[in-house]
Amino acid sequence: MSRPASHAGAWYSSDGGRLRSQLAKFFTAAASTTGPVPGARVLVGPHAGYTYSGPRLAETFAAWDTSKVRRVFVLGPSHHVYFRNKALTSHYASYETPLGPLPVDTEVCAKLCESTSGAFGYMSSAVDEEEHSFEMHAPFIVYRAQQEKVDVKIVPIMVSGLNKALREKIVQELSPYFADEQNAFVVSSDFCHWGRRFGYTEYVPGKDLGECSEYTESVARAPGANKIWQSIEFLDRKAMEIASVGSSAKWDEYIEETGNTICGQKPLAIVLRLLEEAQASKGFNWLGYSQSSQVTRPSESSVSYASGYVVA
Numbered sequence: 001m002s003r004p005a006s007h008a009g010a011w012y013s014s015d016g017g018r019l020r021s022q023l024a025k026f027f028t029a030a031a032s033t034t035g036p037v038p039g040a041r042v043l044v045g046p047h048a049g050y051t052y053s054g055p056r057l058a059e060t061f062a063a064w065d066t067s068k069v070r071r072v073f074v075l076g077p078s079h080h081v082y083f084r085n086k087a088l089t090s091h092y093a094s095y096e097t098p099l100g101p102l103p104v105d106t107e108v109c110a111k112l113c114e115s116t117s118g119a120f121g122y123m124s125s126a127v128d129e130e131e132h133s134f135e136m137h138a139p140f141i142v143y144r145a146q147q148e149k150v151d152v153k154i155v156p157i158m159v160s161g162l163n164k165a166l167r168e169k170i171v172q173e174l175s176p177y178f179a180d181e182q183n184a185f186v187v188s189s190d191f192c193h194w195g196r197r198f199g200y201t202e203y204v205p206g207k208d209l210g211e212c213s214e215y216t217e218s219v220a221r222a223p224g225a226n227k228i229w230q231s232i233e234f235l236d237r238k239a240m241e242i243a244s245v246g247s248s249a250k251w252d253e254y255i256e257e258t259g260n261t262i263c264g265q266k267p268l269a270i271v272l273r274l275l276e277e278a279q280a281s282k283g284f285n286w287l288g289y290s291q292s293s294q295v296t297r298p299s300e301s302s303v304s305y306a307s308g309y310v311v312a
Contacts, residue, residue, distance in 0.1 A: 001092055002092060002095070002096050003092040003129060004096050004129060005095070005096045005097055005135060005138075006135065007132050007136070008097075008098055010049075011048075011049040011050070011132065012050045012136070013050075013098065014098055015098060016099055016100075019098045019099060019139060022054065023054075023139065023140065023143045026050075026054045026057070027058045027061075027062055029055060030058035030059045033059050033062070033287050033288060034059060034062055034063045034287055035063075036063065036064065036066070036067075037064075037065060037309060037311060038065055038311070039065055039311035040063045040064055040309040040310070040311050041065055041068075041181065041183070041184040041310075041311075041312055042184070042186075042271060042275070042284075042310035042312045043060050043061070043184065043185070043186045043309050044186070044187040044189060044284060044307070044308045044309070045057045045059075045060030045061070045137065045140075045186070045188065045189075045308075046136075046188075046189065046191075047076065047132055047133045047136040047137065047188045047190060048136070048190060048292070048303060052290075052305065053136070053190075053305050055288065055290065056287075056288050056289075056305040056306060056307040057136070057137070057307070059287040059307035060140075060308070061141070061143075061144050063287060063307075063309040064144060064184065066144060066145065066150050066152075068181045068182055069152060069181075070151065070153070070182045070183075071105055071108070071152060071155065071177075071182060071183045071184070072141055072152055072153070072154045072155070072183075072184045072185075073157060073174065073177065073184070073186065074133075074134050074137055074154055074155070074156050074186045074188055075186070075187050075270060076134055076156070076157070076159070076187075076188035076189070076264060076267055077133055077158070077160070077188075077189065077264050078127075078131065078158050079130075079131060079132065079133065079263070080131065081127055081160065082161060083160045084160060084161025084162075084163075084166070085118075085161070086119055086120055086166070087119060087121075087158060087159050087160075087162075087170055088120070088121050088122060088123040088157070088158040088160075089109045089122060089123065089155060089156055089157055089158070090104050090109060090123055090134075090156045091106075091122045091123070091125075092104055092125075093106055095134065095135065095138045095154065095156075097138045097142050098139065099139050099146065100142055100146070102138045102141060102152075102153075103152075103153040103154070104153060104156070105153035105154065105155050108155050109122075109155060112155075115173055117172070117173055119166065119170050120157075120173065131158060133188040133189075134154070134156040134158075134188065137188055138154070141154065159266045162269070162270075167266075167269065167270060170270055171270060171273045171274055171277060174270070174274060175274060175277050175278070178274045178278055179278060185271055187264050187268050187271055188264055189262060189263055189264020190304065190305055191262050191303075191304035191306050192235055192303070193302075193303050193304075194232050194301060194302050194303075194304075195295070195300060195301025196299070198261055199261075200260075200261045202231070202235060202259065202260070203226075203228060203231045204226065204231040204234050205226060205231070227294070227295075228295040228296055228297070228298070228300075229291060229293075229295045232291065232302065232304060233289070233304070235258060235260050236260070236289065236304050238254065238258075239251075239254060240286050240289070240306060240308070242254050243268065243283050243284045244282065244286065245282070245283055246281075246283030246284075246310075247283075248273045248276060251265075252269065255269075275310065280310065280312055282310070283310060284309065284310050285308055285310065286308040287307040287308055287309070288305075289304070289306045289307075290304070290305050291303070291304045292304075292305075
């Protein structure tokens with residue numbers, strides 16, 4: 001049984017030829033930023049409609065070293081349902097895309113769900129089909145796999161409520177897979193969701209953002225020397241800087257202090273812990289950053305997007 005491409009025709013083209021042409025243009029543009037990076041098998045990229053996120057996603061997957069990878073763990077947030085005490089994976093045999101099906105590693109999904117740790121369960125069909133954080137990455141994975149003539153399967157992992165105890169259970173279950181060079185790990189995440197409709201209006205007012213000693217100074221402060229979009233970028237780039245260090249503790253501290261609405265903050269925290277468990281010497285290298293719009297007034301809103309990788 002295959003999960004339908006439920007967002008095709010709305011968030012991206014449902015026409016295979018048209019979509020392939022669009023992705024080819026994205027990857028051609030991304031080539032000026034990066035190409036395949038040897039050992040880059042830990043990735044992060046956004047999951048918005050391709051009009052907004054396409055360039056960043058192409059940067060993410062252009063960096064991907066596919067030479068040894070045969071399985072891709074995609075960790076993403078839950079946008080529509082809340083659950084806790086476990087993460088959820090897919091019971092489908094494949095994800096449909098306009099470029100062809102992307103197989104799910106059902107054997108690994110079953111092993112995770114059958115583990116005595118109780119850290120994993122299955123998504124319902126409705127939850128799986130409504131969620132977009134995995135689907136938006138699927139065509140890019142298929143495109144690169146077809147270009148490189150490699151066979152890959154995915155393991156979708158949805159994260160919602162996540163205390164530290166559950167995070168450690170998930171990390172322990174995934175660590176053996178993380179140590180295997182045949183496995184890639186992808187974090188599906190947008191960055192700051194700014195605006196009243198997102199309930200987040202933090203603002204950093206300093207004249208020079210690089211000189212700000214604190215992550216934030218107030219909530220919804222009237223704009224000062226910085227445009228709001230510049231303040232948003234500062235908040236996001238501080239998060240990116242911390243993820244570059246690879247410290248889950250510093251990441252937790254940043255999220256607690258700023259409340260930055262990075263939707264994939266919990267999946268990203270899991271990957272940072274996996275890097276720590278693997279004794280990786282560093283965290284993410286960043287390729288690109290953009291915003292859906294440049295906010296200048298409190299009544300406006302935007303979502304941010306970033307692309308990056310880790311050599312692991």
